[in-house]
Amino acid sequence: MHTKQTIGSRSNAIDVFRALTMLLMIFVNDLWTLQHIPAWLGHVPAQVDGMGLADVVFPVFLFIVGLSIPFAMQNRWKKGGSNWSIALHILSRSFALLVMGLCHVNLESYNQELAILPKPIWQILATFAFFLIWLDYPKEDAKRVKIAGQALGWILLLGLVLLYQGGTAADPSWMRFYWWGILGLIGWAYFICSLVFVAFKGKLSAMWAFFAGFMLFSVLAKLGLLDSLQVIKPYVWLIDDGATPALSMAGIIVALYYQPFLGSSRFGGVWAKMSIFAVSCLGFGLLTRPLWGIHKIGSSPSWVTICIGISVLFFCLLIWLVELKGKKEWFRVIRPAGTSTLTCYLLPYIHYGLLSITGIALPLMVRTGALGIVKSLLYALIIILMTGLLERARLRLRI
Numbered sequence: 001m002h003t004k005q006t007i008g009s010r011s012n013a014i015d016v017f018r019a020l021t022m023l024l025m026i027f028v029n030d031l032w033t034l035q036h037i038p039a040w041l042g043h044v045p046a047q048v049d050g051m052g053l054a055d056v057v058f059p060v061f062l063f064i065v066g067l068s069i070p071f072a073m074q075n076r077w078k079k080g081g082s083n084w085s086i087a088l089h090i091l092s093r094s095f096a097l098l099v100m101g102l103c104h105v106n107l108e109s110y111n112q113e114l115a116i117l118p119k120p121i122w123q124i125l126a127t128f129a130f131f132l133i134w135l136d137y138p139k140e141d142a143k144r145v146k147i148a149g150q151a152l153g154w155i156l157l158l159g160l161v162l163l164y165q166g167g168t169a170a171d172p173s174w175m176r177f178y179w180w181g182i183l184g185l186i187g188w189a190y191f192i193c194s195l196v197f198v199a200f201k202g203k204l205s206a207m208w209a210f211f212a213g214f215m216l217f218s219v220l221a222k223l224g225l226l227d228s229l230q231v232i233k234p235y236v237w238l239i240d241d242g243a244t245p246a247l248s249m250a251g252i253i254v255a256l257y258y259q260p261f262l263g264s265s266r267f268g269g270v271w272a273k274m275s276i277f278a279v280s281c282l283g284f285g286l287l288t289r290p291l292w293g294i295h296k297i298g299s300s301p302s303w304v305t306i307c308i309g310i311s312v313l314f315f316c317l318l319i320w321l322v323e324l325k326g327k328k329e330w331f332r333v334i335r336p337a338g339t340s341t342l343t344c345y346l347l348p349y350i351h352y353g354l355l356s357i358t359g360i361a362l363p364l365m366v367r368t369g370a371l372g373i374v375k376s377l378l379y380a381l382i383i384i385l386m387t388g389l390l391e392r393a394r395l396r397l398r399i
Helices: 012-029 054-078 083-107 119-134 143-163 181-199 204-222 227-232 239-261 268-287 301-324 328-334 341-358 369-392
Strands: none
Touching: 012 054, 012 301, 012 328, 012 341, 012 369, 054 083, 054 181, 054 239, 054 301, 083 119, 083 143, 083 181, 119 143, 119 341, 181 204, 181 239, 204 239, 204 301, 239 268, 239 301, 268 301, 301 328, 328 369, 341 369
16 A cells, blocks of 8 residues: 655656666667667667667656656755755756766867877766766765865866867867767756746646747747747757757656656546657657658657657556556666666766776677677666665765
């Protein structure tokens, strides 16, 4: 018998959803090490109308970001947080994600032939700096330990930024803005949607209005009807033509339908609303596919809405399995990926850096075909288990 939980309580289904998505994210991010695997596992090339597994994982994570926002903001309100203090918290978290995202993006253009530090060393040290700055320092530690750790982290990170060297020998360059990176896009989605949620006090009708607005912006942009505004795009524009915040706002809407029934077995009306939302998104995506295709690169409206539909339906399955059937323990082994998600995401940057330094590589046989797929799945699980060990040692990031 489940007891009724109050609005703002933690959702086991969301934690499991986040953990499963992070498992898949690490898995698809490791596919570059493999050969001769099915094309549908990876990203569909730019300008190709289609969608692979890797094209679904990131938008699902953005949806989960939205799912978590009502719980986080309402918990802060319950603890007496003012809107201004919450806004500062939102700004702080977003800033952290943007900083990490831009550093990761510039890794792609790092030229170690011109730079003082080899690329893997720069990558490992930057990740170490992230840990120093945003480590969840235990409360019983002296405040000066936290201040010293964070100061050291910032000094290290700023030093690495100053030492950065990209471009070519003919055209060397310092760090540049190319795109926001995965963490940066998450940061923008969180920033926009959280501020909207706080400003309108989580009113469902307002969330629907903003979701519709984000999708309308995306549609108009893809149809070329906003081309006359290109002159202001570098200064005032919705990130990713509105697609990124639309995915997270969809998560907020679903969470608002779901919250009042958390801990209850009476989900009948919620199933209907979620199913209608999911089917409508899937239908819109498929029916409008001839207009712009299904593209992750370019964030077509069809890609956005199909991913929303998939996210909603899978979340419904997890509500049934985890909340109603009480199968949370089935996912205990991957739990750290849902509770220390950022730590889990960053650990491979250290591992890949160490592999580059040592030159160690698994035999080609282990990185080919079905055996390679098993290898990448095991790799994702090992990263999660390492995250769990760090979590137990109270070493995890918290922004």
